[in-house]
Amino acid sequence: MNNEPQSRLFFALGCPSALRKTISQWRSSLGLRTGRPVPTANFHLTLLFLGAVNTARIADICTVASNVKTPGKRITLALDRLEVWRKSKVLVLMPDDAPAELMRFAYALEQAMLPFVHNPEQKEFRPHLTLSRDYLSQVPEAGSPPEFFLRADRFALYESHKGQYRMIAEWPLVESES
Template identity: 30%
Template sequence: MRAALAEPLPDLVPEQARATHPLDLHLTLVFLGELAPDRLRCVESAATDIGVPAFALSLDRLGYFARSQILWRGPTSIPAPLRMLVLTLQTRLQACGIAPEQRAYRPHMTLARKVRAPPPAVSSAPVEWTVSDVVLAAGRGGTVPRYEIRQRWMLDARP
C-alpha cells in the first residue's frame, strides 16, 4: 500500500514540497496532542477491545488543502466500520477529558506538505487498504520517520 501511494508522487509533488516519509503515512482517527501519563493510561484503556471489525478502505480520491498546503489521498466515501471506529473512540475518550472534534471527520493520508498549488488532474487507480489495527503514535521532532508507534490494537477479525 505504501508503495502504491508513493508511486505517483514524483509527478505530483513539486520540488519545494516535502513528501511524507512512507513509514509516516497514517490515517488519523482522533488527534490527541501531548498527553500526561495519567491521561495516556486512560487513552490506552479506551482503545482496548474496541469491538470494530477489520475493514477494507479504498483510497480513491486525491485532494489538496489549500490553507495548509497539503496534498492528500483519501476515500470518496467513509465506510461504516471507519465511522463506527471514530465514533466509538471519540465517545470513550470523553472519559479521558478529550472532547470530540467539532468538525466533520475527513479521513485522509497526507502525502506531501508545502505544496503551494493544487496538483494537475491525474488519474490513478484506487489504493486498497485492509485496516486491521489501530495504533497510538507519537510525533518526535527532528527525526525521520517522524512518528513512533507506542501501542497497537488489533481490530476484530470477524467479518
C-alpha cells in the same frame, strides 16, 4: 502552566509497507514542485488526533482504547481521490466514499477519548492519508488516477516526536477466534 511531561498522540490505521511504497512511487510520478513530502515511513490514516497529553495518562488512554467497540471485521478503504485542503495546506489521498464501519469506529473512538482531550475541536472526521504538507498549489494532474486499497485489521496509538512516529500500542479490529 502544566509542567508534566507531554506526548503528542494520535490513533491511526497503519499503512502496510508494500502499499506505502506503491503510493510513494505514484506520488513521485506527480512531479510535485511545492510542499514538503511526508516521509513514506509516516504514511497512515489518522482516526483521531489527541494532541499534547500528559505522559502519565497514556496507560489510561490505552485501557480505554482497548474497550472501544470495534467493527468486528477488517476495514477496507479505497484511497481514490486526490485533494488539496487549503486551510490545512496539505495534499491528501482520501476515499470517494468512506465505509460506514470506519466512520462509526472513528466516532466511537472520539467519544471514548473525550476525557483525555483538553480542547476538543468540533472537526468532522475525514479519512485521509497525507502526501505533502505546506502544499500551496492546485490538485496536480495524475498520469493514472489514484486507486489504492488500505486494508486494516488493527488500529494503533502513535506518538509524534520531531517528525518521527512511534507506535505505543495496537489493538485488533477483529476479535481473534479461540
